[in-house]
Amino acid sequence: MTAPRDDRRVRLATWPTPLEPAPRLSESIGLRAGDLRLKRDDLTGLGAGGNKIRKLEWTVGAAVADGADVLITTGAPQSNHARLTAAAAARLGLDSVLVFPGDPRPFVGNLLLDALLGTDIEWIGPIDGGSDTQTELDAAAQRVADRLRRQGRHPAIIPFGGSNSVGAHGYRLAGHEILEQAPNVDLVVCAVGSGGTMAGLVAGLGADHVLGVDTGAVPDAADRVRHILGGMDGVSATAALRIRTDQVGAGYESLAAGARHASTISARTEGLVLDPTYSARALAGLVAAVADGDVVPGTDVVFLVSGGLPGLFGHPQAQDLTVD
Incomplete structure (x- = not known):
């Protein structure tokens, strides 16, 4: 490219x-x-x-240029990339959804900042040890995007780690x-x-x-x-x-x-x-x-x-x- x-x-x-x-x-x-x-x-x-901000300037920029009004990304619960995607969304007046494996847990570290930044978190539950975690997270992010499109929104999925x-x-x-x-x-x-x-x-x-x-x-x-x-x-x-x-x-x-x-x-x-x-x-x-x-x-x-x-x-x- x-x-x-x-x-x-x-x-x-x-x-x-x-x-x-x-x-x-x-x-x-x-x-x-x-x-x-x-x-x-x-x-x-x-x-x-x-x-991650160096990457987000380009990935989020492309999403905004294409008309996105909500950003979706994936990661581990303490993901720095996820936290900064939520921050970028807040800066730009967009909504954001973070898709994490496992179940809800205490808001400490990056999770505390995610909450402060006003993002929505989708917990998809434990992932089977024989499954590829990122494949499961990508599929869950796509389901979130499909749901938002049915609601008339314009989501963009920001790749794992940007x-x-x-x-x-x-x-x-x-x-x-x-x-x-x-x-x-x-x-x-x-x-x-x-x-x-x-x-x-x-x-x-x-x-x-x-x-x-x-x-x-x-x-x-x-x-x-x-x-x-x-x-x-x-x-x-x-x-x-x-x-x-x-x-x-x-x-x-x-x-x-x-x-x-x-x-x-x-x-x-x-x-x-x-x-x-x-x-x-x-x-x-x-x-x-x-x-x-x-x-x-x-x-x-x-x-x-x-x-x-x-x-x-x-x-x-x-x-x-x-x-x-």
């Missing part, structure tokens, strides 16, 4: 986000003091911030933004969830300059990123991707040991509090890459802080972070 049209984009944040030095963190993980900088995409503002070739264009532009701030950057490190962030960065910077860290959000992170790249113009979907898969731990919703350690060192060296699902796993991947020699001192590294902090307050193992 060709690049999305800029006139179908909605502006939801102020760009560029800051690029900050992190000398104490850099030295604590085995790099030189000047090697590591933080790309603060947690400071995008809308709805408590986070990287991650398709349209949404990934937001991170292609972010790659260009990083090059303007750090022209000599060697490596950008990011979490890989639904795949759109890494795909966009690869499109903007090249596969050799992006290290993704799998969070366990999808069964095959590399396949997901390649699928998104395949829909972007001027990009090879067969390039060798740099993705670490060693930080998933017991699963997406678990507090992985590496992420726990990364959360502690980022907080105690730079006062930077990371969410345990995405940014902490990504930092853990960078720590591991330095330890095994894949990233060496003298490398100009940008670490993408992708936001998601509200999820910390809804994480079932959050208290484990306080135990040394």
Whole structure:
């Protein structure tokens, strides 16, 4: 496909986000003091911030251009993307529906913000362990859309994580933004969830300059990123991707040991509090890459802080972070 049209984009944040030095963190993980900088995409503002806004500017923009009056999306109950879709809808005067697996639960973390933002939540009940969760959620979202159309509404389904070739264009532009701030950057490190962030960065910077860290959000992170790249113009979907898969731990919703350690060192060296699902796993991947020699001192590294902090307050193992 060709690049999305800029006139179908909605502006939801102020760009560029800051690029900050992190000398104490850099030295604590085995790099030189000047090697590591933080790309603060947690400071995008809308709805408590986070990287999903870059994608939503394009996916929601396309929906609005096509006449949508209600946005529907899916995710886990503590989904950052779902929270920011609800925030984007509120900003634009639209309604929103979030489709989650499982049964209603206490309003903590992102769920509390979802309620504050005025979205409707559709709980579809437990999903059979033999079923594909995202397939079930997609089918449920389509049923919601069909119901709303019968009521005379004009729904638009925003993809899981905002991650398709349209949404990934937001991170292609972010790659260009990083090059303007750090022209000599060697490596950008990011979490890989639904795949759109890494795909966009690869499109903007090249596969050799992006290290993704799998969070366990999808069964095959590399396949997901390649699928998104395949829909972007001027990009090879067969390039060798740099993705670490060693930080998933017991699963997406678990507090992985590496992420726990990364959360502690980022907080105690730079006062930077990371969410345990995405940014902490990504930092853990960078720590591991330095330890095994894949990233060496003298490398100009940008670490993408992708936001998601509200999820910390809804994480079932959050208290484990306080135990040394």
